[in-house]
Amino acid sequence: MTSGIHHVTGITRRVQANVDFYAGFLGLRLVKRTGGFEDAEQLHLFYGDAIGAPGSIITFLVWEDGAAGRVGHGQVGEIALAVPPDSIGTWFTRAMSAHVPVQGPSREFGETVLRLRDPDGVIVKLVGADLPAVAPLPDAIAPTRLRAVTLLTENADETAQFLARFGYRPSVTEGAIRRLVSDSDVVDVRDAAGFFPGIAGTGVLDHVAFRARDAEAVRQMRLELHDSDVTNVHDRKYFLSLYVREPAGILLEYATDAPGFTVDEPADDLGRRLFVPPQDAKRAEDLRVLLPQFAMPGEERMPMRDLHFVHRFHQPEDADGSTIILLHGTGGTEADLMPLAHRISPGAQLLGVRGRSTEEGINRWFRRFDAVTYDQQDIRAEAEAFVAFLAEAQRAYGLNPGRTSILGYSNGANLIGAILQLYPLVIRRAALLRAVQVLEDMPAQEPGALVGQDVLMLNGAQDIFAPMAPALEGALRSGGAQVESRTLPAGHELSDEDLTLVRAWMAEARP
Structure with a gap:
């Protein structure tokens, strides 16, 4: 035998x-x-x-x-x-x-x-x-x-x-x-x-x-x-x-x-x-983006840095010098949004980041007390930490701030929305998919404090959280941010129209 x-x-x-x-x-x-x-x-x-x-x-x-x-x-x-x-x-x-x-x-x-x-x-x-x-x-x-x-x-x-x-x-x-x-x-x-x-x-x-x-x-x-x-x-x-x-x-x-x-x-x-x-x-191309990259011994490689957030860096074969930073939704990982982002901009470097808070073993960006009540102290602490991470990542990976956009979904988009208000102009371009206002006490903004922020908000008409989205849009507009907001015939889940609209919005910013 x-x-x-x-x-x-x-x-x-x-x-x-x-x-x-x-x-x-x-x-x-x-x-x-x-x-x-x-x-x-x-x-x-x-x-x-x-x-x-x-x-x-x-x-x-x-x-x-x-x-x-x-x-x-x-x-x-x-x-x-x-x-x-x-x-x-x-x-x-x-x-x-x-x-x-x-x-x-x-x-x-x-x-x-x-x-x-x-x-x-x-x-x-x-x-x-x-x-x-x-x-x-x-x-x-x-x-x-x-x-x-x-x-x-x-x-x-x-x-x-x-x-x-x-x-x-x-x-x-x-x-x-x-x-x-x-x-x-x-x-x-x-x-x-x-x-x-x-x-x-x-x-x-x-x-x-x-x-x-x-x-x-x-x-x-x-x-x-x-x-x-x-x-x-x-x-x-x-x-x-x-x-x-x-x-x-x-x-x-x-x-x-x-x-x-x-x-x-x-x-x-x-x-x-x-x-x-x-x-x-049928999803071979998505998987090639989703799975982690590595270099064989002797090959040129992108060194991975040990930063304060777990993250993954994807380098496309024909990089165009742009970068999209990705923040997942509740229960997601640093890789979840990479296939979507690659379809949006095939030449962009992708930096996926993992939230540090957890809820019953699933990844989040900040703690919550119930579905619509959020831990305000944790939001501010994680926003501060993420702003520091952005500065680290820019130095570690040589990112061009002028060609960097941030894309967030659900809980990740919510953290981005908070950062846009708490740290004006740290983030210049942000696409927020199904985001809501999570700050209870919005910071007092000087007139025009948010001028220079370019924000795309895509909401779902059937999303149960949709009634909380206008408050975020209003806070950004009142500070002077340029906000393009669209309500799609969708729920909280993402749709093909999200991809189409984000792709068009990002294409407008390319030199």
């Missing part, structure tokens, strides 16, 4: 740091970049040997600036990569030079091991083992294949018995770890009884996939697991697979070797362009 590890999947919160570690420091090849098959708005990266052969693959789902998980029982705890036995000293030196956290060398099950931590804190072991690569990488001491995974379990006996389904058999035990072997690699089952359970999130390994001979083997496995939580068979384009949780709760996948990563691009070009799942083909 075909046996062994097919791939291991983790979750990262910083895509650029992840690429720099796995493709840069370790020297693995990025063989595929896709939108997730379960959620196409989630970037999925695949690393491996020169062709991404089963048994060499490490994959990462990208949760950019996502919440950290916790390593504990019910999870994959470590991954191990085989490197030439005489290269351990060189790898230790490389890790020290690159400031990669490293422990060792030590001896485990008769093998020399270095323990590294990737930028998210995931433990990656380099094991001196003479395991040839299916498709060797250019660096003579690059990892050749996956050597092992460590599973953290509260019930080591049942976990070990379950793994026998995938071709693993008992070997030896060292302390709390029992080693199981297949024909090509090993699984270390660590008894973690009494420790905390793992929590999903960034910085943890989500699952390990084992190799299936073919599609029929996957279907047969599903029949054998009929009394468990086994899933249907999924077509992941590059392999067929199913998922199941073993008795201790660790997520396992069973995946075919074929058709492999060369099914949609030649071996020489692997990993160079983004693919989206077939079911999401």
